[in-house]
Amino acid sequence: xxxxxxxxxxxxxxxxxxxxxxxxxxxxxxxxxxxxxGVNIFLxxxxxxHTNLPAIITSEQIRYADPLPQALVLxxxxxxxxxxxxxxxxxxxxxxxxxxxHVDGQPDDGRQKDGP
Amino acid sequence: MNHLVAAxxxxxxxxxxWLVLGVDRPIARHRAFSLAGCLALTLITGLLLFQSITGPVxxxxxxxxxxxxxxxxVLDRLSAMMVFITALLGFLSLVYxxxxxxxxxxNFHALFQFxxxxxxxxxxxxxxxxxxxxxxxxxxxxxxxxxxxxxGPRIRAGMHYALLNLVGSSIFLVGVGILYSLLGTLNMADxxxxxxxxxxxxxxxxxxxxxxxxxxxxxxxxxxxxxxxLPAAYSFTSAPVAALFAVMTKVGVYVxxxxxxxxxxxxxxxxxxxxxxWLQPAALITLAAGTAGLLAAQNLRRITAFLVIVSVGTxxxxxxTLEQDAIAAAIVYLxxxxxxxxxxxxxxxxxxxxxxxxxxxxxxxxxxxxxTLLGLLFMGTAIAIAGLPPLSGxxxxxxxxxxxxxxxxxxxxxxxxxxxxxxxxxxxGRAGSIIFWKTLPxxxxxxxxxxxxxxxxxxxxxxxxxxPAAALLGISPLLVIFGQPMARFADTVAAQLVEPVLYxxxxxxxxxxxxxxxxxxxx
Numbered sequence: 120x121x122x123x124x125x126x127x128x129x130x131x132x133x134x135x136x137x138x139x140x141x142x143x144x145x146x147x148x149x150x151x152x153x154x155x156x157g158v159n160i161f162l163x164x165x166x167x168x169h170t171n172l173p174a175i176i177t178s179e180q181i182r183y184a185d186p187l188p189q190a191l192v193l194x195x196x197x198x199x200x201x202x203x204x205x206x207x208x209x210x211x212x213x214x215x216x217x218x219x220x221h222v223d224g225q226p227d228d229g230r231q232k233d234g235p
Numbered sequence: 236m237n238h239l240v241a242a243x244x245x246x247x248x249x250x251x252x253w254l255v256l257g258v259d260r261p262i263a264r265h266r267a268f269s270l271a272g273c274l275a276l277t278l279i280t281g282l283l284l285f286q287s288i289t290g291p292v293x294x295x296x297x298x299x300x301x302x303x304x305x306x307x308x309v310l311d312r313l314s315a316m317m318v319f320i321t322a323l324l325g326f327l328s329l330v331y332x333x334x335x336x337x338x339x340x341x342n343f344h345a346l347f348q349f350x351x352x353x354x355x356x357x358x359x360x361x362x363x364x365x366x367x368x369x370x371x372x373x374x375x376x377x378x379x380x381x382x383x384x385x386x387g388p389r390i391r392a393g394m395h396y397a398l399l400n401l402v403g404s405s406i407f408l409v410g411v412g413i414l415y416s417l418l419g420t421l422n423m424a425d426x427x428x429x430x431x432x433x434x435x436x437x438x439x440x441x442x443x444x445x446x447x448x449x450x451x452x453x454x455x456x457x458x459x460x461x462x463x464x465l466p467a468a469y470s471f472t473s474a475p476v477a478a479l480f481a482v483m484t485k486v487g488v489y490v491x492x493x494x495x496x497x498x499x500x501x502x503x504x505x506x507x508x509x510x511x512x513w514l515q516p517a518a519l520i521t522l523a524a525g526t527a528g529l530l531a532a533q534n535l536r537r538i539t540a541f542l543v544i545v546s547v548g549t550x551x552x553x554x555x556t557l558e559q560d561a562i563a564a565a566i567v568y569l570x571x572x573x574x575x576x577x578x579x580x581x582x583x584x585x586x587x588x589x590x591x592x593x594x595x596x597x598x599x600x601x602x603x604x605x606x607t608l609l610g611l612l613f614m615g616t617a618i619a620i621a622g623l624p625p626l627s628g629x630x631x632x633x634x635x636x637x638x639x640x641x642x643x644x645x646x647x648x649x650x651x652x653x654x655x656x657x658x659x660x661x662x663x664g665r666a667g668s669i670i671f672w673k674t675l676p677x678x679x680x681x682x683x684x685x686x687x688x689x690x691x692x693x694x695x696x697x698x699x700x701x702x703p704a705a706a707l708l709g710i711s712p713l714l715v716i717f718g719q720p721m722a723r724f725a726d727t728v729a730a731q732l733v734e735p736v737l738y739x740x741x742x743x744x745x746x747x748x749x750x751x752x753x754x755x756x757x758x
Binding site: 139144147151154155158159161162164165166167187188191194195198199201202203205206209210212213216217222223 | 364367368371375378382386387390391393394395397398401402404405408409411412413415416421
């Protein structure tokens with residue numbers, strides 16, 4: 120199970136990094152999503168991997184899953200989701216204002232617009 | 236427990252939430268609430284600063300879960316000083332913003348309050364995951380403020396800013412996750428105790444986690460390899476927002492100082508002095524690059540943005556020695572540089588508004604209307620920033636140079652700080668002479684009306700408009716006049732940072748602190 124989890128985190132982050140380095144906003148947003156998924160799984164695994172264990176300690180149940188990473192990952196998912204939603208809106212606004220979906224806001228062959 | 240410690244979080248949170256509810260109410264109401272909130276925040280944080288100068292480290296245990304299980308807010312001298320700086324700068328920026336910046340889009344005041352909430356939270360929290368949460372609050376509000384009322388270039392700059400920080404947040408989580416999985420806690424004081432007890436086998440991973448955190452903090456502080464978002468984001472956004480953002484890079488500086496003295500300090504066993512080979516070189520290169528940017532910039536806004544980078548480089552180069560008296564000198568420099576760069580953004584904006592064609596660009600244009608007023612403000616702020624006597628920049632820099640002279644890398648620090656000061660002076664002098672002296676003849680719109688008539692759209696600033704920039708400049712002589720108490724205060728701040736046992740005792744109680752003390756080879 121460790122290999123499976125580690126490999127999925129690695130592959131997802133690697134794909135995410137590749138996509139983030141692309142020049143268009145859509146792949147960048149997808150890349151960010153992939154990275155945040157990978158990070159969430161990583162964070163989840165910091166409580167060690169268990170199966171079939173409750174997240175609470177009772178008198179008869181001595182083995183338990185660490186509940187804290189579960190809480191952390193919940194927070195991270197919510198925040199990451201909000202951020203991705205924001206970036207999607209920002210990307211739409213940028214393509215409306217700048218008439219291109221290039222991350223630098225410039226057409227592929229054109230020069231950058233004048234700074235302030 | 237002193238409930239006032241939670242006020243710097245609750246007050247902006249509630250004010251902001253209240254303003255969001257009444258989004259369609261008249262702007263006057265928003266302004267009144269927001270200004271009242273900021274004024275109250277300034278007073279409260281002033282009181283907290285006074286308490287922390289005279290009293291011990293204060294801990295506020297949220298929900299009364301005994302540490303290390305719950306989330307704690309910790310108010311020591313450094314965080315008290317930082318929240319006070321934030322509140323004062325926020326209040327003055329807001330006074331400037333109510334002259335029209337807040338009309339460019341909706342919800343400016345609510346975003347501004349949430350921004351203050353995020354910054355204060357990052358300064359006060361004693362929990363490293365909670366630090367992540369407050370970073371996100373801070374960033375989400377700052378995305379809104381950077382883009383506020385924006386078009387073309389502002390959106391492009393905001394896009395880069397948002398994307399970079401999103402990647403940074405993900406990396407932050409990786410660092411936090413590594414530390415948690417090895418040490419089993421998120422409370423910063425508890426991390427400091429547990430890192431001592433960590434087995435040798437996990438040392439490499441602990442160091443990796445710590446350095447990953449440093450990468451993220453460097454992004455917030457705008458250290459060199461990750462500082463390229465700053466000039467664009469700060470120079471395209473509106474002036475009061477940029478002025479407030481002068482404190483945002485200091486959040487990065489603060490967390491670097493906090494985390495890497497408390498957890499990875501001298502005593503940190505597996506992670507001891509983790510940052511020593513990295514921080515100072517990175518800061519010095521940042522200083523050099525920021526200075527080069529100063530000279531290359533063709534726009535006063537961009538020059539000011541590069542001044543922020545130079546100030547971060549200076550601060551971290553000196554504090555990067557991680558020695559008590561050097562940190563103390565950096566802490567004297569910190570309020571000075573924050574207020575002066577903030578003020579420079581406001582002065583720049585006022586100048587740009589009175590130049591009909593060039594704006595903030597460094598090309599000749601008609602003279603600004605209020606030559607004397609704006610000229611004096613610009614000169615005063617430039618003198619303070621460049622570090623000429625008699626203003627505070629000079630004394631802060633002298634203090635830093637004196638205190639670093641016995642530590643490693645002092646030759647580089649001396650050379651780069653002095654050289655950066657000199658080149659900064661050239662850049663600002665050049666900007667000033669183009670703006671105020673190299674002027675085109677005044678053009679008459681109605682030539683029959685005689686000389687001196689200007690296009691009516693150019694604003695003339697009344698005393699209230701000028702007040703924030705003048706007040707920020709006025710802080711500089713105050714820092715000189717009260718230099719000795721300030722230096723003494725900075726020394727106690729640095730003492731608390733370098734000897735974290737008091738911090739740990741305040742959070743975790745005497746027993747754990749004694750454990751820490753025994754391991755660090757205390758008495």
